Amino acid sequence: MATTARLTLDPAFRIGPVEPRLFGSFVEHMGRCVYTGVFEPGHPAADADGLRTDVLELTRELGVTLVRYPGGNFVSNYRWEDGVGPVENRPARLDLAWRSLEDNRFGLNEFMVWAAKAGVEPMMALNLGTRGVAEALELVEYANYPGGTRLSDLRRAHGFDRPHDVRLWCLGNELDGPWQMGHKTAAEYGRLAAETARALKRFDPGLSLVACGSSNSAMPTFGAWEAEVLEATYEMVDHVSLHAYYDPSDGDVDSFLASGADMDHMIRSIAATADHVGARLRSRKKIKLSFDEWNVWYQSRFPGEAALDWTERPRLIEDAYDVTDAVVVGSLLITLLRNADRVGVACQAQLANVIAPIRTEPGGPAWRQSIFHPFALTARHARGQVLRVEPECATIATAKHGDVPAIWATATYDETTGELALFVVNRDRREPCALEVALPGELRPVEHLELTDDDLSAVNTAETPDRVRPRPGTGLRLRGRRASLTLPPVSWSVIRLAPDSPQE
Template identity: 50%
Template sequence: MKKAEIIIDKYFLTGSVDKRIYGSFIEHLGRAVYGGIYQEGLASSDEQGFRKDTLELVKELEVPIVRYPGGNFVSGFHWEDSVGPKALRPARTDLAWRVIETNQFGLNEFADWSKKAGSEMMMAVNLGTRGPEDAKNLLEYCNFEGGTYYSDLRKSHGYAKPHDIKLWCLGNEMDGKWQMGHKTAGEYGRIASETARMMKWLDPEIETVACGSSSLTMPTFGDWEYQVLDECYDEVDYLSLHQYYGNRSDDTADFLACSKGMDDFISGVVSICDAVKAKKHGGKNINLSFDEWNVWYHSNEQDKEIKAWDQAPHQLEDVYNFEDALLVGSMLITMLRHADRVKVACLAQLVNVIAPIMTSDTGAWRQTIFYPYMHASVYGKGTVLMTQIKAPVYESRTYGTVSTLDCVCIWDEEAEAVTIFAVNKDLEDDAEVSCDFRQFEGYQVEEHIVLTHDDMKAVNTEAAPDTVSPIHSEASKLENGIFSTVFGRHSWNVVRLVKKHETVK
């Protein structure tokens, strides 16, 4: 059995975990909204048409914030179409996904759904076909108490209290030529600066996210980030990152190495943010919003068959397998290891569309990627310890030398608990792992959760929803201050250690 060591020190800290790092994303795309979170007339839907089965699974994930309404969709979105009496809402062509948008679910419905889900809203404004004034109007509708045109319009729609949305995306993927209203870095930087400035005049408590590159592989990556921030550094709080991965060559070892590429991506963008800060003698850090991330490739071929101008087609419906869950776990670990700068992240997306939750007319079920996302969201609270790893390595085709073990430790000092998240990427061998825990006197192993399967391509379906599901392991022990465990080959692991107090009799 191969050996590995985790090295931590309770005084060497990476940064506090912002709960919004476990956010997600709902776009008007495919069946994310219609048939996903909203389906009128279904026996399992409530009085507002919200699917109760979906809501229960979203609550299980404890999703803290959800980005809405796009995505590419937002660059042609007229928010006024989505509010007011449903009978008066116009159907529109959506050029982003070549479908018909009925607007029967809109801004206020999403606000209601978010409250039921226990999530905050992360709203995106249209900087593609619209601009700063429209963004200011939308903010007034959402956040202003009353006594103005747009706040009183909200009230006339039945919402006396403001939605009080605090986090705002300034457009989406504006460097992409597929985007309605695509712009150069200079053009976008100026409009983002003016939009954020006007919005913060209206509501100084909001935070804004500027668009970074839509992908690490964009030819303008790096230069785009620098130019955009050079224009809007003073007005924005976060820069976005988007990245998806796929096992298109059926090389599992290389696929699992993608988290190293993600780590390099984050480090590179942090360096660019800090370069602009240094140039401007800035007094603040630009933090990161990794507001689109996931595995996405399974549905690419079937999506080529979708008929144009349909309504809510089965689109981007990746059926995730076990190896996808392992990479999602590693991606979560990677972001947590950068918790000092990655403060917001959105798994794209939440339901049906490249999502941890799938639905049909007869039910909803958990995809394989549901579990690492849920474990991180529920247990990954506190402060990230600067986690060092000594483990065997392997040579990946794309990313070079890669550790077989991805790991991060999080200390929740208030709850007196330490959580270890780990992925053993080794496809052949288990790993015997140790860690010196003497600084955490009185702690004991509470539980060790494992997600594993002999078949890397195993999937969960409505008929067999538990094919890939967590089990409990007895492998973890803490004796004389030394933690020891076995992380099985190709496995996702969650180890919880909790301080035990002697009962006074």
């Protein structure tokens, strides 16, 4: 028997505008994300720069707007100078983060070429683990200053006359974590981040800076870390970062399907922490959040860095994602949109091969994983203003998150076209849900797609790349100012509605 749910879509009740930077991704020198992922000279689909055009096409289809680079844990022991200049002169180094051999054939300038071809904004991370203020300034000068200085002229000598003009910079990565090269206390990091931010703002006040938040919500210093770091950096940074990965390996499917509840709690907790610091400092500034690492990750299957052998381009955490994973990713995107007033940046980690929506084989094909589809459709159709949507529905008891609503939803309203897009997940594993939607006027259906399957363990592979994909939904009915449809168990759906004629 189907459960029931109701919600109202009203353009007057808004959370905030859809921030394009919410649809970011992440390219780290880890496993095969870079090498044989986005970059593979000699591949049949490689262009003159060695970039895989099949991956570029899929990146554009995915709708990625921004990409964070070069890490991640990798950046905390990285010398950016190793990755610029003639390739034959670049040194090979040990990557201590992932126990890999890095030959530096792909570096800053290659990434900027790739970003331009992919049509994405670059988001650069600085090494504040084993390096400091001076090295950060040198990188920003090389990347952003027009010319006439040693480092800007060095960039020009390397073939890039115009500055890269990177506007968004991460002040390190996960430095609260003892696994990080250069791990620091909150006081140590807060001082270094403040001094770095002060110097970078002196170079260019228009730069947007992200301070490191907690590595995850299970860290013993979660919340306290952010408070201490922001006490030191509040007036000099623009964002504080959040990271979260959700592991389905323990078999607790109900809790896994409710992962969005944990993400929502993290966002609200850190927003409240930031606002508390702002109040203590009597500041009128409001810190935004940068959720610059998030995804599903079968983390318990990963043996840890210490178990890895030194090698080049190892196959690391190349998880194959099933239908349930895709539904959870859809619910996490809904959560980000529901918090569009505070989350200014978000990056799904990572883009290719490493816990990624895009998979490749060396010399072979590239294909879309199941999680590709909710991201691509949300990035494509979430436009204009995010509406406040609060479904009336049953709850599901979970071991990790308590009682959560069975229906998780958000909607956007495009004022230029009058189009409404509703994104909705049914978390219930057992029952479909009969959903009634109150509309602001009489609308026509534009599209109804749903991602679900009788086999929730189905995955896409090189041999069956389209086994899991969105399919046209059935049963959507519009009667006056009301829409109704049935949401299958464990499903993600997008429903687009529009007036008969475009808005004036």
